[in-house]
Amino acid sequence: MKMILFTMEIIDAKDDNYKIKISRDLESSVIEFNTIKKELQFLSDNILTDYLKINEYQLRKMLHNKRRDTYFVGFAVKFVLSDGKDVAAFNDRSKILVLDKRNNNYKSYAIEEHKVDKKIYKIFTDASYLEKKEYGGYAFIIEDLEGKYNLYTEKVDKIGSCQAELEAAIKALKILKDIKRLRIITDSQYVRKGLTEWLPIWKFNGFKTVNGEPPKNIEKWLSFDEACNDKYIEFQWVKGHSDHFENSLCDMYARKAAKELSR
Template sequence: MFLSPCCLIKDNAHVEQSTPTVTIYSDGGAQPNPGAGGWAAILIYGDVQKEISGGEADTTNNRMELTAAVRALEALNRPCRVVFYTDSQYLKNGITTWIKNWKKNGWRTANRKPVLNQDLWEALDAQTAKHNITWKWTRGHAGDVYNERCDVLATEARERHRRAGN
């Protein structure tokens, strides 16, 4: 039925736009922090949705937020316009503001300390270069249906990895 958010198969006809617009919601978390963590994303293209999720036995909230964003963008099979919703100020501010200076300063913060999660920031930076992305912050646990669904998926993934890690 649905292989990638940038192509839609409906009634056995393949429909493509020259530059598709995809909406993405993502979430991630760890409990405790650090501890078992989960991430999730929902990719929406027209009337089709794709849910992806995963986790790790030992991680942090921020690593899971970043992983969700990276995995969601990796799921796109061609350059897209993306409207990306996150409830993580860390993710939104990092990718829209802080990363420019981090790269200019050799992956050092304003305090000259190494940037945490540099591996994931570099992966996210590489993925964002492929797309035209508008980043939007949404308040977590405030009733946004897709944000709430991502939270459920991330929690389920976290619990699967907690059980697998014990």
């Protein structure tokens, strides 16, 4: 999946309508976006505009996710569109997202669950974190190729909910450092999509979000990425609190770890 780098600059504003100049090399295109109605218009007619129309879904998603307070004349930031990305597949939660970092590659794609290898090491993770009290815990289960379980729990404090979710996955990968093929099963979209979608873009655009700010928890993301080196990893999402056995078990033990820290 090829990534293409662009620059966007807000050049005019009237009420909630913003004119945005998008440039790549020597070519540019102007669009208009309404931050309230979420309406997008293409004002130019050239090859770059045609490309933006082909990738309109990615463009819209970026504009929708951009905070309203960062829409002002003069704002400029680099952003990335992924050429040939199957956006619908990546957004389909029933699909498994794959990160393949073997042989110095960085490939990510989506596949249907029935097409994956059933005999693979599995990591089930969950975290419980009380933001107001700034403590919590995480738990993960490692299932080996024979179907045997090993449960691990850890107490955490002052790192945040999302960081606790990442820490669980990182710790499990470190335990399985010699295993090259594995699957992470999680109820966190944050964990599922971070390495397969977000981090490659951050690396490419100088570690900036569409709001022009550094991504949150970047140190954890880089540690997560490093733990995946030379591995083939599948990310499977399960709905939390839906009677999924391993997820429910991890949730129970993560809460138990958090309670122990509060004593």
